[in-house]
Amino acid sequence: MRILQVGAGPTGVSLFIRLHSQLETQYSVLEYVIADGRKPGSGLAFGTGYNSHLINLPASVMSINPDNPLEFVEWRAKNQSLWQEYFPDEEQAWSEFPSRRLFGLYVGHQLQRALNGASFAELINTSVSCVTPIQSVGKFSVEFSNGTKEIFDKVIICIGHAPRFPLLSNAPQKFFCSPYQAMDIPIHATVGIIGSRLTAIDAALALQEKGHIGRITMVSRTGKLPKVIAEHSGYDPSTFITALLNEKNQTLESILTHHKKELDRVTNGLIDWDALAKPGATRTEELEREISSCSRGNHLWQSVLLASYSVIDKLWARLSDPEKAEFMTKYYGPWMTYLAAFPVFSAVRILQLMQGEQLEIYSDLQGVEATEQGFDIYHGRNECLNVQYLIDGRGVGYGEMDLKEVPLLKNMLANGSITTHPLGGVSINSLTYQALSNRHNEIPGLFVVGDLTKGEFLATTDVVRNVMHSVAASSAILSRDR
Template sequence: MFEIAIIGGGPSAACVVAAMAYRIAPEIPINVTVFEPGPNLWRGRVFQPDGDEVLANVPMEDMSAVAWDPEHGVRWFHENGLGDLAADTTVPRRHQVGRYLEDTAEQAIAAMRAAGSNVEIRTSTVTSLEMDEGKFWTHGDDWKAGSFDQVVLCLGATPSYDHYKLSSSAGYIADAYPLREALIDVPEQASVGIVGSGLTAIDVVMGLRARGHRGPITLGSRNGHLPSVRQRPARHKLQHLTVRRIEEVTAANGGLSFDDVVELAKAELVAVGTSIAKIAADFSCTTPAVTRLRNDLVRAMEDRDPGWPVLRDGMVACGQDAWYLLSDADKMRVRAWHQTLMRHCCPMPPANAALLLNMFHSGQLAITGGVRSILPRSTGGFDIDAERPAVVDVVISASTPAKHEIPPAARPLVASMESQGLVAAHPFGGVRVDRITSRLVSRRGVADSKLHALGDLTNGAYLFTFGMPVLAARADCIAMDIAATMGLFPKRS
């Protein structure tokens, strides 16, 4: 029987399992082995059990784990008594999305087994992968398993990033998740510094607030920006910011430039009647973060301009392909606007924005940019050197590195593959993959039909490697590519 190994068992793997159950198992029985040593199978770090204050940031209608059925997630919420959280303007709790992912994977596994396939979950850490006579063998500290015809890497992201080398300091919390555990020992009156000002940092603020924290809280980051506030969906069928148009422009021009992508974006904005000047003003806006938050919240509640929702939809639909096709020089141009793109691509829910604004107005919450250093004090606590210096009792890490790196837990595995030439590092981080199939590209520049990767490991080859629409679409492509390698012609949506 055809043997497939999935290394990693988080949300990416849940999408892959669901896609295999739909695309491959109805055609031929397969053996699937999922390696996941962590406690949150299918949920990963992001959707693990946590408090109700931890929101998903994205409405459920954009969280389907199966690319061929966009209503899958919404339908599951209705069927499980959570229909009030399935509306397009409501975001669910993150642990509820985790339940959905668990159920989706378990139903897919049950369907595969009913069709004659075998699925095994192994709570083992894979530290190396070896190829022998066309087959793959996985290795751990004291075990070996194989032989596999196909391997899919779903390794997840780095849990946290210690910008300021504080890991050995008392009062430093290196990983914010789960909040119910990370924040349990934070004294109620303590002054808290949060490294970062993005969505993870906002989760931490919401976690402290839910626990009745009374002390001052400072958000500190290099840029001092907050995410924008999610607006109502645009309900617009994309005409220009599509993979097809990106490919047509690339073929016609012999390559894709950043200016080409900008022109496609402008055409999409014109198609929905929004103001290009208004969008351009957002990119160059220097309004203080709290003022922007207030303005963004008003816009989310009252403004029906579809500009940013349309651009966000376009970034999800074709952002990975556009980034992949750009030259390195143009990638650097995009990176210069990375923070602005992320601010609008990954907005916060209006409910969180309203609570944040109240905390800013009360004086409990502050934000500063220009963080240069955070140093432990000999008498306890930390000095934050920034535009608005602060002294805090506790520091909580809630940031990501400027350049994504291989997660520490995955480095031995990736190093073993690099030593055999099975993978090649990407200059922008992660490893090289084929744009369409997500096949890993070897040291010789060959896309290997037996090796695929999904998620954070592909950061560099792709610009956005997270979000359920991206994961579900790539997982589906991987399943269809494996099916084609097996000589199957799986059903297509």
């Protein structure tokens, strides 16, 4: 049995650790190959070169081991000699929200440890350019980026996030596709950031870390910054979750009603629902109040959203396709603004930029054009902002054009072995994690796990949820051979 796993990020490493010992008992002859063109654990945000890019979930839950939420924290304590010299800010490294690079080191170390105990497995530093099913024999022809071709019995794709389709067709030299790359920007230059959520915040933090003193302009459709992570205590979600899960004939409207009722209860009716719907960018005083509110523990609404997030896959599966489409259109953006929050430490840094009038945030993004001097960013009613440099901070992509930015996915879409889900990502069978072809037939032995499955699932962007998906996927993969 030859198995190929494409990807060695948090999801892939978690999946391999869970699979390898059980596979060894199932097959007398087994070869397991993990292919990744990058260093394990260093994909996208975890491969950033900036120490100011912090994990957005507490270290106490940020684990690739579903049986031990504290594994990362324990690894950090036991392996200080492995990482200490790379992280000069010791206080930050030991905090609840350390650098993402530190988490990436943990992921890579755990993979190497697992490989040391699995003689049948190997990691190759090569990317995969195409996977083609050979239907007559139930195997797969795999082409690697170095031109070699091999045959495998099973293929597991867990490559993490896909990038966005380029903001500009012919990207000028002063344009950067993400804040996780090296950015050669003069410190006095004016810089535009497209987006206002977590990736855009990372762009602003990277500029601050580099000592940038020029004007920074952040522009998105809503202009809303994510909410700030607060410490939670004293909230018991059991009654709320039981009511959610036990409701018969559940609809999107009923789920929203349950949430509104619970949020009003825990906040004593202080939420101004009409104000939440009002357009307009986040202002300095608003972020000041947000940070102050966090310090006083007035964020029980966040506990409610986190509680329902733990069962979000079950709720999502109960909705009809039109209801799912309605949620993605009307509610996904606001939901992510409140749910996908960022640490207070990062929020304070953003506030400093805003208070110093170095960072300005605008809403109602209309478009971007490259000019001889730099870029024109259009927003509102034909208002134009001129900047010399531009960073794409829109985050990751899920549409067909986005997926085609990854050579492997582009080629597999072309050969029909995968197809896009109407709500984004790659179509799969949610029970088996096997890919659906362009004819909507399940491809036996071709599995897709992680962020690429957004659409079939709703929650795929964070490590904790993807680790849970790796648990379900490993069970599905193992059960196919029983």
